[in-house]
Amino acid sequence: MIQQLIETWQIHNRINLYLLDSIEEDSTLLNTASSKGRNIGEQFAHIHNVRLMWFRESAPELLDSLVKIEKDEALTVESLKYNLVASGKAVESLLEKGFKENRIKGFKPHPIAYLGYLVSHESHHRGQIILSLKQSNKPVSRKTGFGMWEWGTR
Template structure:
């Protein structure tokens, strides 16, 4: 049987790594792409996708964080938020997500407001962000701003990003 302390620490470290990967990508989005329209959409921009990542975390914090005593951060304005503001907001929302994870880890019950256990919740959050990271990488290519390979491969370098997240 796995050591529950090790497992709990691994879950928190996994979230921190996933957050670092999201931030790493946003740090490397070319400024000229930030507010360009996503091909196929009338109003959506990379800026809006990045803002959505934080705002979705806020929604989940509102739904799941009551018992964990979290502070739900303010949403960002997806239409005007800067990269610097998104990165700052992601740092805040990540810290609050950790509080939810830490609260539910020892309880061995479903996350209230989510309906499944903490590992499913973590997996959902990371999958959601991975989906949007892929969108951002594709949009950059579609707009003629293919990201350097060290960035596109960098989102897959979990060991390196994990060290950066410590």
């Protein structure tokens, strides 16, 4: 079962990347926001940075090869993808350790709930990204919209 939980995380992360890949490499599009909140690029950066926040608390050794995406940093699809892949792999390591020890330091109640927390949090931001794209008249394609639900093939 642990392997299935890790695989669930991997699928979820690939869906984040699938959405990111669907965005035109256009800095103005990454700078689009549907409200006064984070723009599209900042939403993806926030996902990465929250992962790092948890590593600082739960497994600081996983931070060795990861860097926070700073607020004033120029964001590109390529740089966001690179960071999300790297922090996604680190989440796998944290989950594997957590499932072995039956705990994620600093998180209650247990590692499976932590996985649920991450998926919920990041999916919330995917929704915000999709809304920002829609409101900027650059909605995700039907293929992408349906593709994000194809967990068996992602």
